[in-house]
Amino acid sequence: MVQEVQDARDLGVLRAAKMVRWTDxxxxxxxxxxxxxxxxxxGPNLRMLRALCxxxxxxxxxxxxxxxxxxxxxxxxxxxxxxxxxxxxxxxASAHFGTDYVLYLGTAGLYSCLxxxxxxxxxxxxxxxxxxxxxxxxxxxxxVSFLPxxxxxxxxxxxxxxxxxFAKRVLWLVGTGAATGLLVTVPWWSVNYRAAMSLAQFxxxxxxxxxxxxxxxxxxxxxPPVAALVVLLAVALAQRRQLLRQAMSSSQxxxxxxxxxxxxxxxxxxxxxxxxxxxxxxxxxxxPSILGASLLAHEAGVVRVRGAVxxxxxxxxxxxxxxxxxxxxxxxxxxDWDPLLELCDQHGLRDPVxxxxxxxxxxxxxxxxxxxxxxxxxxxxxxxxxxxxGPIDWDRIGxxxxxxxxxxxxxxYTGDPDDKEPLDNQHNAExxxxxxxxxAFEPPTELRLGRFDTRVLVFFRRRAR
Numbered sequence: 038m039v040q041e042v043q044d045a046r047d048l049g050v051l052r053a054a055k056m057v058r059w060t061d062x063x064x065x066x067x068x069x070x071x072x073x074x075x076x077x078x079x080g081p082n083l084r085m086l087r088a089l090c091x092x093x094x095x096x097x098x099x100x101x102x103x104x105x106x107x108x109x110x111x112x113x114x115x116x117x118x119x120x121x122x123x124x125x126x127x128x129x130a131s132a133h134f135g136t137d138y139v140l141y142l143g144t145a146g147l148y149s150c151l152x153x154x155x156x157x158x159x160x161x162x163x164x165x166x167x168x169x170x171x172x173x174x175x176x177x178x179x180x181v182s183f184l185p186x187x188x189x190x191x192x193x194x195x196x197x198x199x200x201x202x203f204a205k206r207v208l209w210l211v212g213t214g215a216a217t218g219l220l221v222t223v224p225w226w227s228v229n230y231r232a233a234m235s236l237a238q239f240x241x242x243x244x245x246x247x248x249x250x251x252x253x254x255x256x257x258x259x260x261p262p263v264a265a266l267v268v269l270l271a272v273a274l275a276q277r278r279q280l281l282r283q284a285m286s287s288s289q290x291x292x293x294x295x296x297x298x299x300x301x302x303x304x305x306x307x308x309x310x311x312x313x314x315x316x317x318x319x320x321x322x323x324x325p326s327i328l329g330a331s332l333l334a335h336e337a338g339v340v341r342v343r344g345a346v347x348x349x350x351x352x353x354x355x356x357x358x359x360x361x362x363x364x365x366x367x368x369x370x371x372x373d374w375d376p377l378l379e380l381c382d383q384h385g386l387r388d389p390v391x392x393x394x395x396x397x398x399x400x401x402x403x404x405x406x407x408x409x410x411x412x413x414x415x416x417x418x419x420x421x422x423x424x425x426x427g428p429i430d431w432d433r434i435g436x437x438x439x440x441x442x443x444x445x446x447x448x449x450y451t452g453d454p455d456d457k458e459p460l461d462n463q464h465n466a467e468x469x470x471x472x473x474x475x476x477a478f479e480p481p482t483e484l485r486l487g488r489f490d491t492r493v494l495v496f497f498r499r500r501a502r
Contacts, residue, residue, distance in 0.1 A: 063229070063232045063233055063235065063236035064136055064180070064233070064236065065136070065177070065178045065179055065180060065181070065222075065225060065226075065229075065233065066178060066225060067136075067139040067140075067143075067175055067178040067179040068134075068135065068136045068137075068138065068139050068179065070178075071089075071093075071138075071139050072086055072089055072134070075089055083134065086134040087131075087132060087133065087134055089134075089138070090130075090131040090132070090133075090134055090135075090137075090138040091131050091132065093131070093138045093139065093141070093142055094122055094127060094128070094131040094138060094141065095122065096142060097121070097122075097138075097141040097142045097145045097324075098118040098119070098121055098122040099118070100142070100145040100146055100149050101114075101117060101118045101121055101145050101149075101324060101327060101328070102114045102115060102117070102118035103149055104145070104148055104149035104152045104153075104328055105117045105118065105327065105328055105331040107152050107153060107156045107157070108152060108156060108290070108293055108328070108331055108332040108335060109331040109332060109334060109335035109340075110335060110340050112340055112346050112349070113331050113334050113335055113339075113340055114331060116349045116350070116352075116353060117327040117328070117330065117331045118327075119353045119356075120259075120263050120266070120327065120352075120353065120356070121323055121324065121327055123260070123263070123353065123356045123357050123360055124258065124259050124260060124263050124320070124323060124356070125256065125257050125258060125259060125260040125316070125360065125363075126257060126258045126259075126316040126317050126319075126320035126323075127141060127320050127323065128360055129257075129317065130317045130320060132364070136179060136180045137179075137180070137317060137320070137321075139175060139178075139179040140176060140179035140180045140182070140183060140321055141320075141321060141324070142175065143172050143173070143174075143175035143176030143177075143179050143183060144172075144176055144183065144186060144187065144321045144324045144325075145172075145324050146168060146169075146171065146172030146175065146176075147169070147172040147173060147176060147187055147190070147191075148190070148296070148297070148300065148324055148325055148328055149168075149172075150165055150168050150169040150172060150214075151169075151190065151191070151194050151211065151293075151296050152293055152296075152328065153165055154169075154194070154207050154210065154211055155194070155198070155203075155289050155292045155293045155296070156289055156293065158203065158204055158206075158207045161206070161207055161210055165210075166210050166213075166214045169210075169211065169214035169215065169218065170214050170217045170218040170221070171218070172218065173187065173191075173214070173215050173217075173218025173219060174218040174219075174221040174222055177218065177219060177222040177226070178221075178222050178225060181233050181234065181236075181237040182237070182304060182318065182321060183321070185303040185304050185307060186300050186301070186303070186304045186321050186322060186325070187300065189299040189300060189302075189303050190296045190297070190299050190300030190325065191211065191212075191215045192299065193295045193296050193298070193299030193300075194211055194292060194295075194296045195208055195211060195212055197291060197292045197295040197296070198211075198288075198292050201288030201289075201291060201292055202288065203288070203292070250308075250309055250314050253314050253316055254316060257316040258316035258319065258320065258323075260356050260359050260360065261359065262352045262353075262355040262356040262359055263352065263356050265352065266348075266349065266352045269348070270330060270334060270339065273334075273337065273339045273342065273345075274333050274334070274337055274339070277337035277338065277339070280336060280337050280338065281333060281336055281337055284336035284337075290332060290336065293328070293329075293332055294329055294332055294333070296325070297325040297326070297328050297329030297332070298325075298329060300322070300324075300325035301322045301325040301326045301329065304319055304321065304322040305319060305322050308322075371398070371399045371487065372397070372399040372400065372404065372486035372487045372491065372493075373486065373487075374399075374404065374405050374407060374408050374486075375408045376484050376486075377391075377405065377408070377443075377445070377484065377495060378408040378409060378412075378416075380482060380495060380497075381442075381443060384497050384500070385500070386442050386443065386497075387414070387415075388409075388414065388415040388416060388417070389416055389417070389442040389443050390417045390440060390441050390442045390443070391405060391416060391417065391418040391419075391441065391442065391443045391444075391445060392418075392419060392420075392421050392437055392438060392440075392441040392443070392444050392445070393405060393418065393419075393420060393421065393444065393445040393446060394420070394421040394422060394434075394444075394445075394446045394464065394465055394468045395445075395446050395447045395450060395452075395461060395462045395465050396420075396423065396452060396456075396458050396461035396462060397447075397450070397452050397453070397458060397462075398453070398456075399486075399487070400447065400450075401420075402418045402419060402420065405418045405445070406418050421434050421437050421438070421444075421468075422434060422461075422464070423461050424457065424460035424461050424463075429464050431471070434468070435471075438472070438475075439477075441498065442497070442498050443495060443496065443497055443498070444468075444472060444478070444495075444496040445493060445494070445495050445496075446465045446468050446469060446493070446494055447462065447465055447491055447492065447493045447494070448465045448466040448468075448469045448492065448494060449465075449466065449492055450462050450465065450491055450492070450493075469481070469494055472496045476499070477498060477499060478496040478497065478498055478499060479496065479497045479498075479499055481494040481495060481496050482494070482495045482496075482497070483495075
C-alpha cells in the first residue's frame, strides 16, 4: 500500500494504476485499489486501513441481511448477518488489513444478486445486472478463493434454474453478467495467473496451521457461542426434515438452496483436505452457508419455536462479548522497527542488506522493511532460516551472514505456539553466541521493541578504517 501511494505521487495516478498489474503478482489487486483513496488522502496509516476493513465488514453484513431477508423472516436475517460480522474468522481478518475484506463484499454481492434473480425474477433490471457484474469482478480481483466459491454457485444457478424452467431472460442475465464480470478481470489474470495460483497452492500446504479442523472451526471460524447456535440449528432442522423436503418442491427455493450449497461445499472441502487450517481462508464460505441456513430455518419454522428468538439474540450478545474479550486479552505485539533504520543511518548504511533469524507477527521481512518503504527508500531484508527448511545448516547460515551488512535476532524470544513460532526462534541464542566470536561484526546493539520490551540484538559489520 505504501508503494502504491509513493508511485502515485511520483508517477501520477493513471500510470500507477497501470502498474498494479505487475506489483504483488500473487495477490489480486482489489484490496489495494479499494484502500488507495484513503491511503492517498491520509497516508498509509494502519489504523485507517483497519477501520476501512471494519466498515466494509459492516457493509457486507448489511448485504447479507438484504439477501437473507428475501428468503426468511426479519429476525432470522438479522441473526445471520450479526453472526457473520461477529464470527471469529471474518472479524479477525477485518481487524487486520489484508485481502479478505473486499472478498467478503464481492461474495456477499454475488449471492445477493443470485438470490434476487431466483426470488424476484420480475425485478431483474439493469441495476441488478450491473451489481452482478461488479460483484463477480470484485470477487475475482480479491482472491483466488473466490473462484471455488463463486463459479460453482453460478453454474448451479444456471443448471438448476434451467431444469426448474426459470425464464430464459433470467438465465441469460445471470450468465452474461457473470461472464462480463470475469472478462473485466482478464487484464490482471492474463499477466499474473501463474503467480496467483502458485501462491494459492503454497498457502494450501502451509504446515504452520495444520491444526485439527473441527476444534479449530469451533474456536476460530465461529467462536463458541455461534458454534453452539449452529449445533442447535442443525438439531432443529433434523427434527423438521419432512417440512424441508416439502419446501424444496418449489423451484425458487431449490435454486437458492442449490446455489448456496454449490458455493459453500467446494471451499470447505478444499480447506479440509489441505494442510493449512487457518479458518480465515474458509471464512467466505460462511456467506452462502448463512443464506442457505436462513432459508432452511424459515421453511422449517424454527423461528416459531418458543424461545428461539431469545436464544439467538442471547447468542449474538455472548459472541460479541467473547470477541471483545479476545481482542482485549490478545498478546499480539507490534514492533516498531524505526530504531533499526536510525541505527543503520548512523552507520552510514542507506540501503543495507539485513539478515535476520527468528519469526513473529512483527518480525518478518515486510515488518522489518516497513520504515524504509514508508520513506521511499530501499532495504534488502531476508530470513536466514525457517523451520520449514528442515534442520538448520550453520555452514549455510555462515555464508549468508558473510553477505550481510546487518544481522538481527531476538535471543530469549519464543513467539506464538499456534503459529509454530518457537520452532523458528529456537536457534536465536546460538546465533548470538556465534556472531559474538566473529571479528567481522561489532558487539551487538540492544533494542527493546513492542509493549513487552522484547530484547532484540543488532550486529553491524565492521567498516574498514
